[in-house]
Amino acid sequence: MLAATLLNFNLLDGFAAAITPTNIGLALVGCLLGTLIGVLPGIGPITGVAILFPITLSLGLDDAATLILLASVYYGSQYGGSTTSILLNVPGEASSVVTTLDGYQMARQGRAGQALAIAAIGSFIAGTGSVIGLMLFGPPLSAVTTEFQSPEKFMVVLLAFATVSSLAGANIAKGLLAVTFGVMLATVGTDLQTGVNRFTFGQLKLQEGMDFVIIAIGLFAVSEVLTLLEDTLRGDAVVFQKAERVWITFKEFTESLGAIIRGSLIGFFVGLLPGTGASVAGFMSYGLEKRLSDTEGTFGHGDIRGVASPESANNAAAGGSLVPLLTLGIPGSGTTAVMLGILISMGIRPGSGNVFAETPELIWTLIASMYIGNLILLLLNFPLVKLFVKILEIPPWFLMPMILIISYIGVYSVNNSTLDITIMTLFGVIGFLCRRLAIPLAPILMGLILGDDLEQNFRRSLVASKGEYSTFVSGWLNVGLLVMVVLVLFLPQILSKLRGSNVKDEFADAGAEV
């Protein structure tokens, strides 16, 4: 089956579709914008993808072009995030937190160029590897999901909720709280099984439920501006390190190759777990690499492998997390949750059908464009890294209102509705409060996107089984999924054994930001 998949050459069709001047142009624009977004402090991939989505809608791009642009932004922002981790000790987004440990040390020793180069090369190799992995695992797994009925679908969503609440934050209770809040938001709108409108307060717009784009922009972009505002008022200063020339020697490359390969593998398989994302992969792979290779105690003091490993892992995880996303419809991170919302709004419903078989052109174009995006990023980053870092000099008094303006214009342009603006602002405040209370935001979004699936599949199962709860444990698939749910809830304990102790606290901090 695997060989058949490879021989199918679907990816080549995808490349053929992706390689048009417009699409390459979009990938280039997306990579550039993404890198800028990743470099900007505090503004991560989720914000980038979320605020750009309404704008791409208004550009009237077709579905494939929209996906290419947004996927490029996603990838670009991952790269951009590692740049600031290395040069400023400020991770642009959660998945590159661990890169600061050795990356910033290297920069202080005047080896910033090498650190940036290995991050770019490692990411490229890992990204390429994960595309291959996605080709191998995606189609066969997706074929299995067509067997899923409502009880299985319910169990899969439950599994995703269990994973995200146990891994997204330091505190499982806060994770569950966030997921539950998201599920509550998902109950707004017309209920399929009774036809009754719930919590719509007479607003016709709300009959179709809360719009995830608006919630995402509010929760992430608006609250980020509020958080930045608070930080700026407190006056946190940052110190730049120089990067004169971005290149590495062949020796440094071969030295890091092992770390890159191990990081890629760990990253990809962590990405496969439904509900886990790039930041977890970075920490796990750093922890493992440290145990394996840190014979001279150089890790944490500017070891190039300490940059190569997590950077490869978080990139591979981004690719790996597309497997559960495209097959089960389970996003692995906040960004992929936003991507799922976008796919659903395009009428592609991963998890309730085999997207590889039903809309192959779109899916393979997306995958091919990821690969092209990786290449563009590698080529972009070497000459342009200095320019990207300049972006950091944009003063917050200019940057923050600008993000708000783009967010508000974007949201308003979706439906020309002032209600949307109000909802977005409200969720900006909620997001800000959550950040201050260390309640992770990604599970809220996931709860919102998947909450309807959880509830409807639960009730469908019971109507179809005429009220027999045993329907949830009938069949090996259900039992297997249930066992995984239980396992996952204890995964943090298992993970903490795998990780180094000093990474643990960092992980807790990063988790709160995801």
Next chain:
Amino acid sequence: MLVSGGTLTTKLGVQPRETTMSTRPLRMLAILLALALAITACSSSDDAAESDPDAPSADETGDEGAADSSADAAADDEPADQAAETTEDDAGDAMGPFTPESPECVAPADAGGGWDFTCRSIGGLFEDLGLTKNVVVTNQPGGGGGVAFSDIAANRSDNSELVIAASPATAIRFAQNQYGGLEADQFRWIGAIGADFGVVAVPDDSEFESFDQLIEAVKADPTSIVFGGGSPVGGQDHFKVLLLSKELGIDPAEIPWVAYDGGGEAQNALLGGEIQVATLDVSETIGNENLRILTVMAEDRMAGMPDVPTTRELGYETIFPIWRGLLAPGGMSDEAYEFWVDAIGQIEASPEWAAAREENGLEPLRLIGDDFQTFALQAVADFKDLSEPFGLIAE
């Protein structure tokens, strides 16, 4: 933009933030970038404004203005409409009968659905057949069409250049008072041309070989067989079951119904054995080898399903056409209404429409003008009767 940024010579190093000189070009770059984004973001709303025919064009102020005042006074006030016509006759002789200057078709949903199809296919033919200028399609999603209907009723009810895509789902939602208190007779129903039909489907290895066999089983124990479909309870697919059960004298509340998110999901559930029977549409099921279609809820057999008997053939009254049609704001002038009715009639008779219809699996249907108005209001009344016992009529 990047080239201008590239002229920066400042080194990366410990550059204090206060050096405004070096950051100025960057600010410019950021401003440009943000402006570019902002402009692209705005462009859609600009488009909407441009396509908004509310603003009467200069050469049309004669009839448009008259229609405005009459409809504002009272949407369905006949004498006022007459007055509007008289004014038109006086001023508009040189211009001939009513022709819309900037015709618009509102699909009250996102692109890609049935209403969107109606606007794009029928709307396109208005221009192709030389009946109107280019018909601008506006997608106004939300509330199952409610956002569009309430906006049009509140702000554009006197617009004679505007038509709205409709289907039985529209009638159902009017019946269930889901459009914020708007009634079906507050709109003018132009015509329905072309229809899909409901089907009753089982998996091809099902115990039910015929529709009669299924009906016998349901009659014997209404709770024993689980039905499902791609609409909410009280939606199109569920109404197929409700109408049949009403005819058979079975309490429809006893028949288990599982609602799926679209016909595709319902088919998966049917083939996976979660439900035993699915009510779907001809267009959704045609060519699916794994399904056994027991009956088509129509009078005559489908061209694409010549072997499947219809409900009428089998001796049942119930049919379920999913018609594709257009309606218009209630304040549309009689002359404009006549124009649109005549135009949609010409489209129905054209070979171009026949081709588009067949390509999309629609059967012929011609219900235009008053016939359609009567039919639609009757359908709304029927749906209302059936919705009531389920508590589906909104307060």
